[in-house]
Amino acid sequence: MYVVCGEHLEQAIDEFVEVYEMPPDLYELEEVSLTDWTAPNRCTFCDRPPKYLVV
Ligand SMILES: [Zn+2]
Structure with missing residues (x-):
């Protein structure tokens, strides 16, 4: 499970x-x-507030 900001969504x-x-x-x-x-x-x-949950 990844919890990520918009910028790292693709990476996740x-x-x-x-x-x-x-x-x-x-x-x-x-x-x-x-x-x-x-x-x-x-x-x-990163240290940003996350926006997406990838599961
Ligand atoms: Zn990020």
């Missing part, structure tokens, strides 16, 4: 495909609310 997708050999599902963080999970407050690849 690339890595996901490499690792899992299938395309990930994309969600906008604003649209997902998981009760038992709190989104990290920074991107996986």
Whole structure:
């Protein structure tokens, strides 16, 4: 699972495909609310606030 900013979305997708050999599902963080999970407050690849969830 990757939580990324807009700039690193492509990188996250690339890595996901490499690792899992299938395309990930994309969600906008604003649209997902998981009760038992709190989104990290920074991107996986940089210090920006994340915008997308790649799973
Ligand atoms: Zn980033």
